[in-house]
Each structure stands twice: as C-alpha cells, then as structure tokens.
Amino acid sequence: MAPRNRTFRPRVCRFCTDKELVIDYKDVKVLRNLVTERGKIVPRRIYGTCARHQRRVTEAIKRARQLALMSYSGSTQY
Amino acid sequence: MRRYETTYILRPNLGESQITEIIDRTNDIIKNDGGTIIDLNRWGLKTLAYEIKKEKQGHYVYFDYTAHGSTVEEMERIFRIDDQILRFLTIKLADSIDQETIDNEIERIAASAAAEKLAKDTEEAGEEKAAEDTEKAGEEKPAEDTEKAGEDTDRNEE
Incomplete structure (x- = not known):
C-alpha cells in the first residue's frame, strides 16, 4: 500500500521554541489558538506540540473553561 | 504554608x-x-x-x-x-x-504595578508622544494576532 500523501507540518513545539510564550489559564489569548472553532482542544499531532506542553495546554484550557473564560462548546469571542 | x-x-x-x-x-x-x-x-x-x-x-x-x-x-x-x-x-x-520569598514576591508585584502606573501617568501627561507610542503598539500587535489566527485556520482546513 502506497503511503498516503500528507502535507508537511512543522514538527517543532511552539512553546519549546518560544520561551516567552507562557501557558496560563488566565491568558486566553494564547489558548484560543489551540482550540477548534467549536471549542475542542486540537490534538497535538496537528501543531506538533511536545507531550509536556500539550499536557499543560489541556490543563490550562480546562481551567479556563471552568472560569467561563473559554466556552465548553462554540467559539470564544473577545 | x-x-x-x-x-x-x-x-x-x-x-x-x-x-x-x-x-x-x-x-x-x-x-x-x-x-x-x-x-x-x-x-x-x-x-x-x-x-x-x-x-x-x-x-x-x-x-x-x-x-x-x-x-x-x-x-x-x-x-x-x-x-x-x-x-x-x-x-x-x-x-x-518561606517569608523571604513572600517579601520578594510582594516587592516584585508592587514594583511592576508602580511601573504600570508610571507608564499610565506619563501617557496622560505627554499626550502627543504617548498617543503616538500606543498607536504604534496597537498597530503592531493586532497584525501579529491576525497572522497567527490565519495560520491556525489554514492548518485546520488541511
């Protein structure tokens, strides 16, 4: 079976490259880029986030949802 | 504690x-x-x-x-x-x-709050200059954001 034709995606974790980018549940601006339009957390295979940072991202998003900073479903507009 | x-x-x-x-x-x-x-x-x-x-x-x-x-x-x-x-x-x-860290943290936060206040005051005092500065900052930041957002949506579509 021929390998599926996949487009190349950068395999570098953006949080490892950019040390200034802090994952924090209070900082919705950063987290907003890591969820889909429907508010789902994007799997790490898409952005190439490393395991450690993806864990922190998931935690932060879930905390932000509890505080109604982000929505459980649907887009977050600010 | x-x-x-x-x-x-x-x-x-x-x-x-x-x-x-x-x-x-x-x-x-x-x-x-x-x-x-x-x-x-x-x-x-x-x-x-x-x-x-x-x-x-x-x-x-x-x-x-x-x-x-x-x-x-x-x-x-x-x-x-x-x-x-x-x-x-x-x-x-x-x-x-420990007490030392507490004191350091309080100092650090007070310092950053003071710096912010100072920035605000100077902005109000020298309106023209500050206005220019904020305009520049305002122009640069949103542009970056939209770029990033654009990237993300592109990837989502893939």
Missing part, C-alpha cells in the same frame, strides 16, 4: 461597596488564619463565555496568597454558601513558601 491563587466571579449587579465588602471578608479569612495576601487584582466586569446562574457577565477577582489547606477549605465553604459568588477556582502554586 502553601501558596495558592484563587479567582472568583461575582454577580454583575453588585455595587462597588458590596464588591469591596466581599473582597475584604475573604481577605480577612486568610489573614486571621495566619496567611498573607501576596497579590490582589480586580479584572473588572467581563463577559462570561457561557451563562452561569442566568448571568451573562461577572466581576472577576483574582488573588494570590499563602495559607493552610484548612483555611482554603473554610473559604471555599463560605464561597459555596454565598449566593453572590457565581464561580471560584483555587490553584495550588507551591507546596511550601
């Missing part, structure tokens, strides 16, 4: 005095049990991402403090009883904290 941070959301229809009263009351709980308040920040009235107890907006109050676990438990019990508090979230930041 452990270091915690708590954010709570108050009902939007409260007056300034009522908000201050609730904040003072919570701070007293911490202080009376031997804790210290490191930082207190009011985020003001924000729109909630979803309705909580039929409210669409809420006053956010954030504070950073040291306390014993039992104190936090007691504070949260009172939060649960109080009808004015829509939601709260406590996060443990550190398992132990």
